[in-house]
Amino acid sequence: MSGSGRQVVVSGIGLLTALGEGHEANWKALVAGESGIGPLRAYDPQPLQTRLGGEMPDFDATRYATRRQLRTVNRGDSLALSAARLALDDAGLPHKMDGGDELGYRTGLYLGGNKSLGRMEQLIEELKVIRRPDGTADLAHLARHGDVIMPPLFFVEGLPSGAVFNISQTYGIRGSSTFFAGYADAGANAIGRAMRAVRRGDADVAIAGGYDDATSWWSMTLLDRLGILTTRNDLGKEAYRPYDRDRSGGLPGEGAALLVLEEKQAALRRGARIYAELTGYGAGHDARTPPAADPEGRGLARAVRRSLEDARLDAGDLGYIASDGSGTRSGDESEAVALRTALGAAAPTVPVSTPKPQTGHLVGGGGALNAAVAALALHHGTVPATLNLDRPDPACALDHVRGAARETRPAHAVALARGIEGQAVALTLSRPA
């Protein structure tokens, strides 16, 4: 039965975004309205229509993991492995990297991402030898000399669930687990399913969240022309403007958001700092042909209703919604319609904002970032604003927090995530009693 028995709390938060490393730095920048968006600089983005994003040029994974642990990880997996370290340290749970024990069979690991392959640079370089004079690929030559041509660790590094392996191996995590692939829905479903696992007793602790190297050239080859990103490169930090009349699409951001979830009584016994209770999870789907969203956002409305029901709350109890804010014309409008449907009479009075114009869309990590922001909003009693929302679009009418953060001490919050195929997830978080 939902809500009965074991309760689940958020006792650790690990955040890596273009705004900074660690949840303190991120929160400070979010509330101050800073932006991590800028021209993509890790490579020449000239072939792309969208050449802005939230990059982390100073990120150095060796601050969080050993070189040996980083031997078979791509950028996205190194962000996940590093965010796990941040989350565990923040939770104050002793772990192997700190001289402690393995986390063992009672700790679960639930991740969501959008990984496709390992590092491409060496592969592309090595494959040059199979190019025939006419430019075609000589597969037989590759097959005969594969042991010399293929970078030895490329395939192993490319395992989609590689971060699950790397984190479990680093911290001796042997408990329940799965890995979801998708957009923002992936990391949010990971948190939701992890919460349920702790609630039903499959695990006592779980690390859960999402991550993505969304600004990499390889990710951008896939994201660039889907019609979901803005091409207003001239606008710089002001290009990504959810719910604004002049919105024209989102921007990618790289990063990771991992939470430590813990059974409440165990967390209380060890004197853990509790940011929030995770009280509800709901998922839904639009059943449309991708990448089109249902104009009514019915999958999202369903997810929100189910999440509130799971948390045994009414819409009127909500003090904050960390929204998806894809920044596309139809995405934002359908999101607002879905929220008005799901919240009913409470819709005009629930503060709504999204961190995405400041961090970029973390894609596989976008929903998990929203969950972290909702937990921090409950913890700090402050609701951050949506950046760049200068002229709200009446079609997206909601109680948008804009201009400056509001100190409203919300008691309950919902974090939203939507996927490219119409997936929707809503996580309900509550201020600890």
Added chain:
Amino acid sequence: MSRRVVITGVGAVTPVGNDAPSTWEALVEGRSGVGRLTTIDTTGFDVTIAGEVKDYRLRDEVPASVGLRHLLRPGTFGVGAAWEALRDAGVDKDTYDGADMGVAMGACIDRPDLQWLVDVGALRDRTGRDDAFIPYAPSGALEYSQNIASAAMARMLDASGPMLGVSTACSASGHAVGEAFRSIQEGDATLMLAGGYDSLTTWLDVLCFGLLGALTKEYNDDPQRGSRPFDDKRSGFVLGEGGVVLVLEELEAARARGAHILAEVLGYGTSLNAWRMTDSPPDGSGAIESIEASITDAGLEPGDIDYVVAHGTSTPGNDLSETTAIKKVFGDAAEQLVISSPKSMTGHLTAASAALSLLTAIGAINNGVVPPTINQETPDRRLGLDFVPNTARKRDVRHALVNAFAFGGTNVGLVVGRYEEDGAKR
């Protein structure tokens, strides 16, 4: 007490049959679907065999009105299997409110086109820039996603319930079915389409699984003998492909509509090896945990399990560590178990393999017959259990365990049982 979850429909597109009945029939007859690998030009490859799906045309099976754009080879198998499963269950979009129906699928993201990689290399040579690249077309970007086929399945039902895309490689459909089971137990859905689809018969996978030494290279001239789980002469797995999808329903709802119940999902357990990326620990430790967790979750004891559908890949390491785990969990009762691996006939369906094992378990429960492990010619004396060598066995199966393990060290156990109205064990 959790809501009970039953299986009311099965669909399959596999190397041994283009639907679930013909797949089951082939498994019972011990017929191999392994043959020459045709999806790529194998000139120069050490491995030239695979279990391929034969002559399957989705558009002959599923109406175009479902929306079949952007589906690649694995997605067509999944969508075809889902369509069959729904018809088998007698379910359509009016059976339940769309908000109470969802989809959970294990699959894998697409592989990059080799010519594209070579073209990017050529561009880098031509421009002298080592960061030059060529964007994908929008259709290519959508095709690349593993969840496009799941979205088509949701459209068949106009389903707006949960949509879970699992990507844990060779255990993916096990996780997907398990998470769908939980979703129904916990009230998130009344019906879930759950299973998997995959086709790793690509240039990248054939080459790289081969380089890792995971694929057998010794049976290119005798493909049907290549996949030989638990046999002493096993030397690696054979890649397969396909889609297998189940209809899971909440028991009371299924009964209320008079559904034919094929089996009950009783238990689900997962674990992590935290050991090595591509090997399982020889002491079977991670697998022991997932097997025990799933049996405990089912409210059963190991002695209640009659049949184990083994992960049984035919690699020296998996089959040894899986057998070790079974012996440790079942103790003396291991001698009484029947254990078999459908991979001996289909090859390894990777993300779809656990769902195929569930089809096998459901067939055994309903027909009182256990499919064999074929190519058992020289028993591996270190293993020494009853792997149902070469011919099917009549056996009353009340409870079956399905094992699924994967690269990355993710393990799944699922327990399914004959549907009994009073749910005696629960």
